[in-house]
Amino acid sequence: MNAIQKNEVIEGKVVDLTHEGHGVVKFDRYPVFVPNALINEVIEFKVIKVKKNFAIGKLITIKEQSESRVEPPCIYYYKCGGCQLQHMTYQAQLDMKKEQVINLFQRKAGFKDVVIHDTVGMDNPWYYRNKSQIPVGKNNEHEVITGFYRQRSHDIIDMDECLIQDGLHQDVINKVKAWFNELNVSVYNERQKQGLMRHVVIRTGHHSRELMVIFVTNGKKFKQSDIITDRLIATFPEIVSIKQNINTTHSNVIMGNDSYTLYGKDEIEDTLSDVTFKINDQSFYQINSIQTEKLYQRAIEYAELQGEEVVLDTYCGIGTIGLYMAPKAKHVYGVEVVPEAIKDAQLNATINQFENTTFVCGKAEEVILKWESEGIKPDVVMVDPPRKGCDETFLETLLELKPKKIVYISCNPSTQQRDAQLLAQHYKLTQITPVDMFPHTTHVETVAQFERL
Numbered sequence: 001m002n003a004i005q006k007n008e009v010i011e012g013k014v015v016d017l018t019h020e021g022h023g024v025v026k027f028d029r030y031p032v033f034v035p036n037a038l039i040n041e042v043i044e045f046k047v048i049k050v051k052k053n054f055a056i057g058k059l060i061t062i063k064e065q066s067e068s069r070v071e072p073p074c075i076y077y078y079k080c081g082g083c084q085l086q087h088m089t090y091q092a093q094l095d096m097k098k099e100q101v102i103n104l105f106q107r108k109a110g111f112k113d114v115v116i117h118d119t120v121g122m123d124n125p126w127y128y129r130n131k132s133q134i135p136v137g138k139n140n141e142h143e144v145i146t147g148f149y150r151q152r153s154h155d156i157i158d159m160d161e162c163l164i165q166d167g168l169h170q171d172v173i174n175k176v177k178a179w180f181n182e183l184n185v186s187v188y189n190e191r192q193k194q195g196l197m198r199h200v201v202i203r204t205g206h207h208s209r210e211l212m213v214i215f216v217t218n219g220k221k222f223k224q225s226d227i228i229t230d231r232l233i234a235t236f237p238e239i240v241s242i243k244q245n246i247n248t249t250h251s252n253v254i255m256g257n258d259s260y261t262l263y264g265k266d267e268i269e270d271t272l273s274d275v276t277f278k279i280n281d282q283s284f285y286q287i288n289s290i291q292t293e294k295l296y297q298r299a300i301e302y303a304e305l306q307g308e309e310v311v312l313d314t315y316c317g318i319g320t321i322g323l324y325m326a327p328k329a330k331h332v333y334g335v336e337v338v339p340e341a342i343k344d345a346q347l348n349a350t351i352n353q354f355e356n357t358t359f360v361c362g363k364a365e366e367v368i369l370k371w372e373s374e375g376i377k378p379d380v381v382m383v384d385p386p387r388k389g390c391d392e393t394f395l396e397t398l399l400e401l402k403p404k405k406i407v408y409i410s411c412n413p414s415t416q417q418r419d420a421q422l423l424a425q426h427y428k429l430t431q432i433t434p435v436d437m438f439p440h441t442t443h444v445e446t447v448a449q450f451e452r453l
Helices: 088-110 166-183 225-234 289-303 320-328 339-351 364-373 392-401 412-425
Strands: 010-017 025-026 030-034 042-050 056-066 131-138 146-151 156-157 197-206 211-217 239-246 258-264 266-271 275-279 308-316 330-338 357-361 380-383 405-410 427-435 447-453
Touching: 010 030, 030 042, 088 412, 088 427, 131 156, 131 166, 146 166, 156 166, 166 197, 166 211, 166 225, 211 225, 211 289, 225 239, 225 258, 225 339, 225 405, 266 289, 266 392, 275 339, 275 380, 289 320, 289 380, 289 405, 308 364, 320 330, 320 339, 320 357, 320 380, 330 339, 330 364, 330 427, 339 357, 357 447, 392 412, 405 412, 412 427, 412 447
Parallel strands: 030 056, 211 239, 308 330, 308 380, 330 357, 380 405
Antiparallel strands: 010 025, 010 042, 025 030, 042 056, 131 146, 131 197, 146 156, 197 211, 239 258, 266 275, 405 447, 427 447
16 A cells, blocks of 8 residues: 555655656655656645556645746646646756656667767747647637647637747637637537537748638538638738638547638748748648758758768658758658658659659558669668657568668657667667757657668
8 A cells, every 4th residue: 555645745855857747756766746846846745646656746835946947928838738848947848858868768778878969949939830720619608719728638728829839820810719709600519529610720831921721620511711711811911821621520630631722822832941842731741840940950960961872761741851851862762651741742842843852652661672672772761750650560671671871750759769779680879869849848859860780
């Protein structure tokens, strides 16, 4: 039986942080995780959950405060689930993310010799999101509300301001919310699975400043669309595209498969360095354009391209990293399982007049073996998988292919560490750079360099 009991109020010192940024207080090696507590703080907390191997506490009082503590500038911070680290100085956030990578790779996985660089941060870590996905609901007074979900729930916190998304997005959302109320637009009810308007999604070309607004609806009939479209165009000259996306599934997936252009262009444009990209409503495109350029620049440095290398870009999406590398490579081959993404990659290659690129749809492990049989052998392989990491069959195929270098970008260092252990059969993990793509959240992106033994 645990010495700690539920509802007990305890004082203790925070000795560590979890990967979620929760303070850790230990009692004879038994950890209690306390959200919003920082290392070296002496705190008083209430135990709200007790498990066999850990407990969870709720912060009551800070008896001794950390120098890294700041007052969160967002008035919704302690309700909204969008950010988790605004109570830390920005430097403390960067340090925490580096420590997370050190813990995973050096301490847990035993990569003792890997160089882990400082986290690459932002000069101004606010208003960085070029894509906002805002759920729409109603409050108890039957007024339309828009905002982000409360932590670990689907309760919408009605918000008039968000400090991490592009400032123009919030202006659009506030207007749209007022018009939804005025025009009595039907709003989707998640519990009843009825109603029309589910989400408003906004995308911005960070450099172009082109704006796309997408209404995600539970069904095609949106009778107020003409009025709202006209008002948006008159109010926001930056808008070049307004779309309606149909999602009739009753799941947590935000967007459906079918989209219709209500106004303007089907895509917006943006640039990363000197490369132009077309982005539609469902394209995968990095959320933080400023940090993406830093991430890709580090990836190019790790690839050590001299202009004569054949580069294989796996999980290539719309071709962002491959096209970014194309001017410095002999040829870039990209592969991706999503047909629409490959069409976008081919279009983006044409727009930028890159003749040294080839993009093919299919499973990476199958396509790269076909290319090998045709005599195509990459010098450098770029890997940028989803959060679940790489498929084991793909990694085994990669080991057979024996490229000189592998540059692995990850949005989940935990699965990257797992994959690194498999690659370690034939590759040395030389260095990793954490990049802060999502300031004030617990997420960290990493780019790692592997060299063949």
